[in-house]
Amino acid sequence: MKQRFVYPNDGPFNHNFNWASIFHFLRFMMPYRKQLIGVTALALLGSVTQVLAPAIIAIAIDKAIQPRDGEASIRLLLMYASLMIVLCVLQMAVGRYRIRRMSRIGQQMISDLRSTLFSRIQSLPIRYFNSKPTGSIHQHITGDIAVLEDIIMNGTITLLMDILQLVGVITILLIWNYKLGALIMLTVPLVFAVSRFLRKRIRVSFQELRAKQACINAHLNDSIQGMKVTQAYEQEEENIRYFESINKDNIRAWDKASALNQLLIPVIQLTIVLGLIILFVYGSYLIQTGVMTVGLFVGYTNYIFNFWEPVQRIGQLYSQLLIGMASSDKIFGIIRQESADPEVEAKENISIKGEIAFEQVSFQYDNNKMALQEIDLTIKAGQMAAFVGSTGAGKSTLINLLCRFYDPDQGRVLIDGTDIRNIANDNLRSQICLVPQEPFIFSGTIRDNIRYGKLDATDEEVKLAATAVHAHDFIMRLPQGYDTPLQEQGGMLSTGQKQLISFARAIIANPRILILDEATANIDTETERNIQQALKALQLDRTTVVVAHRLSTIRDADQIFVLDHGKLIEQGTHQQLVHHVGSYRQFIEMQRYLAVGE
Numbered sequence: 143m144k145q146r147f148v149y150p151n152d153g154p155f156n157h158n159f160n161w162a163s164i165f166h167f168l169r170f171m172m173p174y175r176k177q178l179i180g181v182t183a184l185a186l187l188g189s190v191t192q193v194l195a196p197a198i199i200a201i202a203i204d205k206a207i208q209p210r211d212g213e214a215s216i217r218l219l220l221m222y223a224s225l226m227i228v229l230c231v232l233q234m235a236v237g238r239y240r241i242r243r244m245s246r247i248g249q250q251m252i253s254d255l256r257s258t259l260f261s262r263i264q265s266l267p268i269r270y271f272n273s274k275p276t277g278s279i280h281q282h283i284t285g286d287i288a289v290l291e292d293i294i295m296n297g298t299i300t301l302l303m304d305i306l307q308l309v310g311v312i313t314i315l316l317i318w319n320y321k322l323g324a325l326i327m328l329t330v331p332l333v334f335a336v337s338r339f340l341r342k343r344i345r346v347s348f349q350e351l352r353a354k355q356a357c358i359n360a361h362l363n364d365s366i367q368g369m370k371v372t373q374a375y376e377q378e379e380e381n382i383r384y385f386e387s388i389n390k391d392n393i394r395a396w397d398k399a400s401a402l403n404q405l406l407i408p409v410i411q412l413t414i415v416l417g418l419i420i421l422f423v424y425g426s427y428l429i430q431t432g433v434m435t436v437g438l439f440v441g442y443t444n445y446i447f448n449f450w451e452p453v454q455r456i457g458q459l460y461s462q463l464l465i466g467m468a469s470s471d472k473i474f475g476i477i478r479q480e481s482a483d484p485e486v487e488a489k490e491n492i493s494i495k496g497e498i499a500f501e502q503v504s505f506q507y508d509n510n511k512m513a514l515q516e517i518d519l520t521i522k523a524g525q526m527a528a529f530v531g532s533t534g535a536g537k538s539t540l541i542n543l544l545c546r547f548y549d550p551d552q553g554r555v556l557i558d559g560t561d562i563r564n565i566a567n568d569n570l571r572s573q574i575c576l577v578p579q580e581p582f583i584f585s586g587t588i589r590d591n592i593r594y595g596k597l598d599a600t601d602e603e604v605k606l607a608a609t610a611v612h613a614h615d616f617i618m619r620l621p622q623g624y625d626t627p628l629q630e631q632g633g634m635l636s637t638g639q640k641q642l643i644s645f646a647r648a649i650i651a652n653p654r655i656l657i658l659d660e661a662t663a664n665i666d667t668e669t670e671r672n673i674q675q676a677l678k679a680l681q682l683d684r685t686t687v688v689v690a691h692r693l694s695t696i697r698d699a700d701q702i703f704v705l706d707h708g709k710l711i712e713q714g715t716h717q718q719l720v721h722h723v724g725s726y727r728q729f730i731e732m733q734r735y736l737a738v739g740e
């Protein structure tokens with residue numbers, strides 16, 4: 143099927159172990175070290191009982207069953223049986239307690255990790271989000287964390303117990319009869335060779351599986367966000383078909399990965415049979431020659447299974463560890479990312495008056511195309527300035543630099559004469575407020591949405607802000623007024639109403655510099671009038687920068703800057719610019735023409 147959607151892959155995971163991630167993971171475990179040592183001790187106890195059981199059976203056969211000493215044998219047998227019962231009960235009790243403790247520690251660790259990851263994501267530079275599909279970030283917070291959760295809760299402790307069991311079994315096998323022990327383990331290199339052969343293939347196949355899952359996530363995200371467009375263009379069937387195809391790809395990738403992962407099992411079963419043959423041939427000889435007892439022979443039979451069982455589990459855990467390694471690589475990769483403002487302590491905290499200056503500013507995004515070239519402009523404190531220009535001219539890019547979502551490649555952006563790179567981001571952003579083109583509505587009430595601009599605002603302040611931007615009347619007409627719950631993206635509100643709410647949110651924040659990325663959407667005349675009046679209220683007593691699409695909004699602007707292909711080509715007041723033959727005049731004429739046409 144033709145690839146309709148392109149979701150960037152997270153990149154291959156080529157190495158077996160990324161030491162930086164392992165180190166980071168261990169550092170992350172440090173606060174839990176005492177609890178983990180406790181759980182490890184319990185695991186050790188569990189393994190000891192597991193390892194001792196076949197030895198006790200072997201001794202019971204040799205010392206109590208074989209001698210047939212009547213009552214003395216029965217007493218000994220009862221003693222060994224009681225020992226076995228005590229060991230089993232101990233193993234069960236310790237196992238249950240260990241699992242409960244480990245789940246609690248694991249949950250705490252995962253909860254900490256999730257919070258650390260979430261707070262790191264909050265402080266990442268905007269550039270990071272441009273290069274990542276939202277679905278892939280979801281995958282890290284949900285899917286990758288779930289993988290690590292599984293490994294922390296089950297994988298690590300099982301691995302530890304299996305290793306302890308192996309060490310115990312090997313020690314006993316060699317102590318009892320080192321020649322027989324060594325012979326039985328002759329097949330170990332064969333298993334290693336096969337697992338080495340499979341390792342790379344398993345890794346690649348699990349990596350493919352992960353990529354398919356990320357693709358499903360990304361497509362789900364796109365489909366839900368773009369539902370209106372999908373339904374408007376009747377693309378539902380096509381979307382379902384595409385989803386089914388990537389869903390099938392996912393199943394195929396899973397089949398392949400799990401088939402490869404299972405390949406080790408028959409090899410291990412074969413080695414168990416080989417081990418048993420060696421034991422039966424050489425063991426019988428040792429019994430005949432009196433070197434070995436029947437009890438030890440039975441003990442060896444049990445230990446052969448006890449030896450290969452953990453090897454098989456470790457083999458299967460290996461692929462789980464590889465997936466976990468890929469997940470931890472992604473998670474700690476994000477945590478290691480530099481935040482948008484890494485040297486925050488060294489920065490100035492200033493009280494902003496509101497003068498803005500761009501000094502010889504040039505900038506390009508990652509696509510190497512110049513978005514801004516040598517921009518020089520100054521906006522005095524308290525002025526209203528407007529950026530005008532055709533689509534792609536660089537207006538939003540200027541705003542992005544002013545909010546410090548990006549830093550210029552050349553030149554400086556200054557506020558009150560200070561380079562904004564020297565102002566702490568939270569200090570800067572607490573005094574700058576951006577009202578984006580697409581007003582964002584969070585899940586919550588209207589009151590919560592307005593209060594987002596000032597979390598400790600009183601109900602009265604919320605009402606005052608809404609009144610100032612002419613939103614109060616429409617809010618009061620809603621059934622629950624300010625307590626009307628809004629779903630994400632504010633589905634029940636009109637575009638204009640959403641915009642008024644985001645204006646109220648801005649005015650309640652009372653910033654020194656207000657940036658308005660004006661909506662391009664057509665709105666009715668009444669809402670337009672409301673918005674015009676709201677804008678006037680917003681501009682009082684602060685510097686305002688407007689990215690203007692409707693030129694009617696900026697007639698009174700103190701300065702208008704006209705951009706074209708990233709360059710500043712005209713500047714002045716409306717009066718100055720309309721009397722000059724240039725781009726601004728062309729825009730005005732074009733809008734007049736379109737308005738008459740309507």
Ligand SMILES: Nc1ncnc2c1ncn2[C@@H]1O[C@H](COP(=O)(O)OP(=O)(O)OP(=O)(O)O)[C@@H](O)[C@H]1O
Nearest residue numbers: 272507508509513532533534535536537538539540
């Ligand atoms: N995130 C980005 N990554 C790469 N290039 C970008 C990005 N955002 C914008 N650009 C490019 O930078 C240039 C300026 O874009 P910008 O968004 O600043 O224009 P604009 O004047 O605000 O346009 P519009 O009026 O359509 O919003 C364009 O060529 C655009 O393709």
